[in-house]
Amino acid sequence: MRFIATLALLLPICTLAQDQWPMVLDADGRTITIYQPQPESYADGRFSARAALSGTEKGKDPVFGAIWVKGFLEVDRSTRMGTVTQLEVTDIRFPNLTDTAVMGQWKRYLAYQIPLHTQPISIDRLIASLDTEHQKETPAFKNEAPTIVYKKAPAALVLLDGEPKYQAIDKTNYERAVNSPYFMAREKGKSTLYLYGSSLWYQADAVQGPWKPTQAAPTELVSLMAKDTTTTDLERTDADGKPVTPEVVVSTKPTELVQTEGEAKLEPIKGTQLLYVTNTDNDIFMDVASQQYFVLLSGRWYKGAKLDGNSWTYVPADKLPAEFALIPEGSAKANVLSSVAGTTASREAVLDASIPQTAKVDLSSTTTTITYDGEPKWKLLEGTVVYEAENASTTVLYIREHYYACENAIWYDSDQANGPWKVCTKVPAEVKDIPPSSPNYNVKYVQVYESTPTVVYVGYTPGYTGCYVYGPTVVYGTGYYYQPWYGTVYYPRPVTYGFSMHYNPYYGWSMGMSVNYGWLHVSVGGYPHYGGYWGPPMYHPPYHGGYHGGYHGGYHGGGNTINIDNSNNFYGGGNRPGNSGGRPGVTPSRPSTMPGNAARPGQGTGRPSTQPATRPGSNNVLTDKQGNVYRDNGKGGFQQPGQNGKWENAGTTRPSTGGATKPSTRPAGPTMNPGTQQQLNRDMQNRQRGQQNMNNFQQQRSAPAQRPSGGGATRGGGGGGGGRRR
Numbered sequence: 001m002r003f004i005a006t007l008a009l010l011l012p013i014c015t016l017a018q019d020q021w022p023m024v025l026d027a028d029g030r031t032i033t034i035y036q037p038q039p040e041s042y043a044d045g046r047f048s049a050r051a052a053l054s055g056t057e058k059g060k061d062p063v064f065g066a067i068w069v070k071g072f073l074e075v076d077r078s079t080r081m082g083t084v085t086q087l088e089v090t091d092i093r094f095p096n097l098t099d100t101a102v103m104g105q106w107k108r109y110l111a112y113q114i115p116l117h118t119q120p121i122s123i124d125r126l127i128a129s130l131d132t133e134h135q136k137e138t139p140a141f142k143n144e145a146p147t148i149v150y151k152k153a154p155a156a157l158v159l160l161d162g163e164p165k166y167q168a169i170d171k172t173n174y175e176r177a178v179n180s181p182y183f184m185a186r187e188k189g190k191s192t193l194y195l196y197g198s199s200l201w202y203q204a205d206a207v208q209g210p211w212k213p214t215q216a217a218p219t220e221l222v223s224l225m226a227k228d229t230t231t232t233d234l235e236r237t238d239a240d241g242k243p244v245t246p247e248v249v250v251s252t253k254p255t256e257l258v259q260t261e262g263e264a265k266l267e268p269i270k271g272t273q274l275l276y277v278t279n280t281d282n283d284i285f286m287d288v289a290s291q292q293y294f295v296l297l298s299g300r301w302y303k304g305a306k307l308d309g310n311s312w313t314y315v316p317a318d319k320l321p322a323e324f325a326l327i328p329e330g331s332a333k334a335n336v337l338s339s340v341a342g343t344t345a346s347r348e349a350v351l352d353a354s355i356p357q358t359a360k361v362d363l364s365s366t367t368t369t370i371t372y373d374g375e376p377k378w379k380l381l382e383g384t385v386v387y388e389a390e391n392a393s394t395t396v397l398y399i400r401e402h403y404y405a406c407e408n409a410i411w412y413d414s415d416q417a418n419g420p421w422k423v424c425t426k427v428p429a430e431v432k433d434i435p436p437s438s439p440n441y442n443v444k445y446v447q448v449y450e451s452t453p454t455v456v457y458v459g460y461t462p463g464y465t466g467c468y469v470y471g472p473t474v475v476y477g478t479g480y481y482y483q484p485w486y487g488t489v490y491y492p493r494p495v496t497y498g499f500s501m502h503y504n505p506y507y508g509w510s511m512g513m514s515v516n517y518g519w520l521h522v523s524v525g526g527y528p529h530y531g532g533y534w535g536p537p538m539y540h541p542p543y544h545g546g547y548h549g550g551y552h553g554g555y556h557g558g559g560n561t562i563n564i565d566n567s568n569n570f571y572g573g574g575n576r577p578g579n580s581g582g583r584p585g586v587t588p589s590r591p592s593t594m595p596g597n598a599a600r601p602g603q604g605t606g607r608p609s610t611q612p613a614t615r616p617g618s619n620n621v622l623t624d625k626q627g628n629v630y631r632d633n634g635k636g637g638f639q640q641p642g643q644n645g646k647w648e649n650a651g652t653t654r655p656s657t658g659g660a661t662k663p664s665t666r667p668a669g670p671t672m673n674p675g676t677q678q679q680l681n682r683d684m685q686n687r688q689r690g691q692q693n694m695n696n697f698q699q700q701r702s703a704p705a706q707r708p709s710g711g712g713a714t715r716g717g718g719g720g721g722g723g724r725r726r
Contacts, residue, residue: 021619023119031056032113034067035621037121038683039129045356045449045459047073047084052623052630054641055106061645063106065094066627067114072449072457073126077357080506080697081120089114093627096641124697127351128690129683137469139436142479145302145312146254146497148295152264154246157257158182158195159498161484164207164252172220178490185221194218195248196225202248211248254481254497256297258282264307269333272323276333281512282500283336287321294320298501299339299475317341317473338503341472344689345505349474352505353467356447356459361410361423363454368407368421370394373489376417384433388440389417391485395440399430406443409460425451439482439493442466466494467509476501476509506697619691622683624676632684638677 021036037049048070056062068091071084089111097103149157164177169185176185183196184207194217195202201217204210249257259280266275266286277284283296284307292303294315301320302312318341325342327333337345373391378398380387389396394407396417404424405412411424427448434441445463448456463469466477477496485491500512620632630638631647639647 025113025117027113029058036619036687038622039126042130044447045072045358047071050623052621063094063097064629064641065092066623066629067092067110074358075123075355080123082123083120087115095628096643122694123355124693125690127348128686128693130351138471141436141470143300143314145314146256147251148312149249149255149257150308151247151257151259152262154244155257155259156197156246156248157255157498158248158250159255160252161492162252165486165490174221179484179492183225194221200245208250209248213245256497256500258284258295269327269331271328272326274323283333287323289321296336296339298477298496299473299503317471338505339473346473349505350469353462353469353474356461358457358459361456361458363423363456366423368405368412370396370405370419373485373487381434381438383435384430386430386434388438391487395443399428404428406446409446409464410458411446411448423456424448425456436478437480441478442494462508474503506700622680624679630680638680
């Protein structure tokens with residue numbers, strides 16, 4: 001028995017703030033209750049699950065059973081919600097229903113009604129409930145420690161992408177360093193440099209400093225920055241709230257700043273032999289047994305004997321002292337558990353990294369325009385047949401006499417390097433061979449799932465935005481330093497270090513407090529009028545005007561958006577956003593008459609009502625893999641429906657020992673084996689954890705914006721490098 005339907009046309013995810021289970025359908029004198037789905041598999045957008053259900057007819061005993069479905073999971077990662085489209089009901093079972101005629105009636109009825117109704121499912125529920133082990137990836141990343149600078153007083157790290165590259169500032173006699181997110185400028189022909197951040201000015205005679213505060217910055221520069229709206233006055237303050245002037249640390253190579261407010265203050269973590277530093281925004285620990293410091297940077301652990309030493313070495317997440325896995329959830333440093341192998345938090349982070357943001361792209365009207373700094377300059381990637389364009393405005397590849405481009409997480413192809421470009425319906429297999437040493441490594445994580453004559457279904461997993469599965473945990477960036485392209489146009493590359501990237505289970509990766517909220521506020525998108533450095537791909541997209549949220553965020557500058565509601569997650573219409581002045585076409589409103597709404601003979605004359613069950617504790621019904629239905633009794637045991645539909649305590653059978661049979665002490669009623677009870681216990685615990693994770697995310701979304709405490713607070717989108725024409 002199979003029934004295929006597109007749920008997306010029938011119930012938009014945007015109509016519900018969050019998923020609510022169980023779901024109750026009332027129609028034709030029948031009430032159907034569908035309990036929270038139990039995922040069985042998930043890969044590349046394909047989703048399969050089973051769910052317990054019950055059905056009642058007036059005057060009759062309820063029947064209990066299980067349904068199996070599969071389909072494509074459309075996901076909006078900004079809301080962390082997904083809905084199954086192209087739904088296929090693959091099986092329905094009623095273990096306790098012996099009347100074959102009645103069973104057939106229910107199967108036919110459910111096969112028709114269920115695809116007409118769905119509701120979104122939180123991906124936090126999905127992640128917590130998946131019981132399959134995700135295939136761990138261990139790419140050839142670079143994990144050597146960057147330069148780690150330790151300061152005991154307020155300091156600000158100013159990064160340049162190599163030695164400064166200067167660009168003239170229009171209508172002035174000044175030029176600025178284009179390869180930095182910070183405003184550093186000098187008068188043409190002069191050596192004195194000026195640095196601006198949060199209404200503070202510094203000056204120095206050389207890039208490396210020393211940098212000193214100044215009240216005598218050139219009037220022309222002061223006026224220029226007074227007009228800039230992308231910076232925020234967020235001076236640092238001491239413990240008493242008094243403004244302080246931080247020391248400026250400038251680096252032209254990958255560097256991380258670790259700082260404490262005075263001497264490091266250590267406190268124990270309950271239940272462990274670990275101490276953690278309390279007077280810092282960084283994640284710094286002392287392992288008492290080894291007397292080594294451990295610091296977490298971009299999801300990677302480094303250890304050293306001294307905070308101010310230069311002998312930091314990389315420690316794989318599965319080689320940490322066992323004490324790290326004992327850090328209690330909910331404690332002050334629970335945020336690091338996502339980076340500790342073997343923890344539930346790290347497992348969920350790895351699973352989360354496999355779930356894509358999805359979109360539906362119109363084939364007839366979607367295109368893009370790609371520019372090169374001169375004639376295309378090609379580089380063969382070692383060990384592959386893939387050539388990458390070093391001087392292109394976005395990722396452009398040449399593979400087996402054909403051209404492919406990836407922009408805004410959409411693949412395009414062409415017979416010519418300069419186009420015209422059309423949406424690609426199949427990603428060449430050779431893309432998977434791109435090594436981490438390539439700055440275009442992240443496009444491996446952009447997929448084309450399937451296509452029709454009119455649309456293509458695409459998606460990208462967090463790898464596209466710099467979040468990579470690395471063994472048992474996730475990390476930020478590949479660890480490689482990529483040389484930027486600097487000709488008449490400056491194209492920076494993805495970075496790993498320098499922005500204090502922190503992982504948050506609800507928002508992904510974000511800049512650390514010392515960068516995003518400290519003295520030298522990093523402008524998202526750089527200074528749009530005066531520079532071209534774009535920084536981490538989570539924050540800075542390929543083009544001026546900026547797209548911050550992948551398909552969902554659209555392009556802020558062009559006013560174009562890819563509309564996502566997981567019912568009509570659609571993009572189409574003209575050039576890519578940012579290249580054309582017009583707004584791309586979006587999916588029109590759904591018609592009042594939709595497929596599947598018309599009445600069928602014997603099925604009633606209207607769509608049944610759909611409502612969530614709101615009774616507390618009602619989301620406690622599960623099914624095992626054979627379709628038997630169980631209810632958690634809240635006392636450490638389970639119940640099963642009896643022949644009359646009433647719940648009866650289920651006892652467990654004792655394993656056979658080959659000896660004499662012992663009298664059974666189980667209560668009367670159905671039985672289940674110990675393995676089933678263990679699995680049901682795990683399923684129920686996972687369900688409760690998923691509910692809590694979903695609640696936490698909803699609370700964080702609705703809470704007022706706050707300064708993060710090491711964990712970050714802003715979800716990034718997708719993107720790559722950036723560019724400015726000289």
